Amino acid sequence: MTRGLMIAAPRSGSGKTTLTLAILAALRRRGIAVRGAKTGPDYIDPAFHEALTGLPSLNLDSWAMPAPLLDSVMAQAHSGCGVVVTEASMGLFDGLLGPAGARGAPADIAARYALPVLLVLDISGQGQSAAATALGFARLDPDVRIAGVILNRVGSPRHAGMATQAITALGIPVLGAFGRDAGLQMPERHLGLVQAREHAGLDALADRLATQAERDLDLDAILACATVPDIPLPGGWVRALPPPGQRIAVANDAAFSFMYAHIVAGWRAAGAELLPFSPLADEGPAPGCDACWLPGGYPELHAGQLAQATHFRTELANFARTRPVHGECGGFMVLGESLTDKAGQTHRMTGLLGHATSFATRRMNLGYRAATLRHDCALGPAGTHLRGHEFHYATLTAPGTDTPLADMHDGYGTPRPPGGLRRGLVSGTFFHVLATGTAAIAP
Template sequence: MAYRGCAAASREPIVTRGLIISAPRSGSGKTTVTLGLLAALRGRGVAVTAAKAGPDYIDTAFHAAASGKPGLNLDSWAMPPALIDALIADATRDAELLLVEGAMGLFDGIDAPPGRSGAAADLAARLGLPVLLVIDVSGASQSHAALLRGFSTHDPAVRIAGVVLNRVGSERHLRMVRDATAALGLPILGAIPRDAPPALPERHLGLVQAEEHPALEAALSALGAHIADHLDLDAVRALAAPMGAAAGGLDGLALPPPGQRIALARDAAFSFVYPHVMAAWRRAGAELLPFSPLADEAPPGAADSCWLPGGYPELHAGRLAASATFLDGLRRFAATRPVHGECGGHMVLGEVLEDAGGERHAMAGLLGHSTSFARRRMNLGYRQARLLSDGVLGSAGTMLRGHEFHYATVTQPGGNDPLAMLSDGEGRRIGPAGGRRGRVSGSFFHAIALAETTA
């Protein structure tokens, strides 16, 4: 429960309400509806915030731009329940409404104990939040009644409370879907026509990043107006359920900071850092010192550690290879202080990065491996990592949960000592992964949270 107003004696409690926005599958329009609702409701003066169910850096940045509040991830597999509670409590402190956008389909997760599959349905059940289901109705009409009946009864703990019909072809098409589904008693809160405004541009890991969008504010404003025209905003707000007051803090639950003053690479090539991780570092007293490798900046000398996040270095390999100040400064930094790279950062720490056209670019050479974006293979999934030595991620034996999502391949392993032993989300052993040399470490593994047990 949050409070409104400045004077303590006159502050009125804000009862935060919550709603899950999900769909039967990817590509149904969840992100379009979520961003449009955030922009439209914010335009009406509603204090609205958003979260993404599952591991996703890109959508949370768009959520932040549309809502004016920091982005947030909630992951029922990677995060201990107590961490989820603490993150929600922090995110909703000054919010009237929390919209949680699902990933893939509502019930899509992994084979895991109940409530820990990573599916958006886990959050709906655990938090008691109703679901607004976005359905792409193109290519069918009456058959959507069967789909809705199935989703409504599949899990008694998950309540489908309303529906948005997306990509409606005509008034006749809309009438046929409405008539077929009327007996189910599910309110249809909106119908979005097939000739909607163009979608936000995409690339190989999802949407083009919010910070790279040439006219993001105008695009979100137009999307908000479009959603306001085709959805009943008052009905959507009424659908949301009051959320109980969550307690607890992030201490002992989130990743510890890799140093007290962290040089953080931050630009279009290095942007994949989870908001809750940075928030936890700051709460632990760490100072983040951003710098831009694309602007040929070296890690700040005042820092005592350097973190190279994931992102899109494969799209900027030539520019990075020509950034002598950055690369030389990074090498000098690594001689005396720890440097860690996640995914794209790990690629830049290696010897060579091959771009999509097959051109090879020299990288920092602090680790011995080489990677290629020309020889692509998708790597996607939850990961549990057991650290093999002490380092910035924790002491040897520490168990971390996170994920991988990349298309790059390792073309030369380079003889690095492995950073961690990996298993997938269902416990199947993957084997040694990542690399470490002296004070330098890296991996394609993105860390989300500490696991609940250590080995």
């Protein structure tokens, strides 16, 4: 049976991703078939998990995913491997204020599946005081079990000893003390880490992480903490989102890479075939496809190259005359008339929708979203309820005259302005879909 555990922390920036990657790399070096998973909406960390393990990393979201889907994804994550290391997002108990068990908090996942939690504590600037944090996390929720602590950003053996003595005196095991190493700092940009596919030294980094994990962590004790999760058996495969066609052209390159693995797996399980193409290489969607999907990514970093991709624009326009095209976030930006980059230079985009976006005029949009489609599109028929999230800095500088696509609410049910646009068979939103919802969200 596949065992699992969760790597969590009191807050973002504690070093969860670095520790998760170090443990994944070290376990794989031992010959263990290990897989990563990630709570909450996130594309970038799962791509690093996959790069280090060779297995897709799935997202687990207690707010966006109905319970049968969540259980199905959890079951998928714990198949075909020996150990699953689930990386928590944000702080362990951070999420919406309600409802209980479905707040989008990592603790929801840990409690639902009885996953033991290894708490990463950044002890830079403190010593024995770290014990107070460990004790508070261990006692806050009786349904969430802190199986041990990993100290991070440790300055010296004496520094580690101060915190270790105080924490172990509480009966909480300390399973390692990860030393400070600026060379292990992951490169970042505005949406988080630089993508795994852009990290030229990833193999060397994985090797260094594995070596430090072997030196600084008690890997045997960490493995001993892992348990077989208590996963309710779903009644067969549960799809997050019906495929928009039998053969789906999917943009896939450095500008378009944000696809949730559970959605891709669901489409393939339904018999759909995904055919990748690269707009950056001036490729268009395969003419034999039934639908085209432009995922999110970083088109603002490649706007000049996309503006020169005339074959891509022509083929996409021809495709959209007879078959649906949908763009999410970055894909939505490319479907518009223009995109202004960080330097303030405006680049021509496909013009299949009439809006304009800018990365020079920045404003962060972040949070859960519930959508109800006003019109049929690649996401589903009119009236379909969807759950997902927004995370972008680009702004809409010209709305255009296309038809709004969906009615939107935030995670608490508070109405937001209509989201997305539609023209003919072309649709797009800043909204990333995680799952089809069972009902509209109420405030």
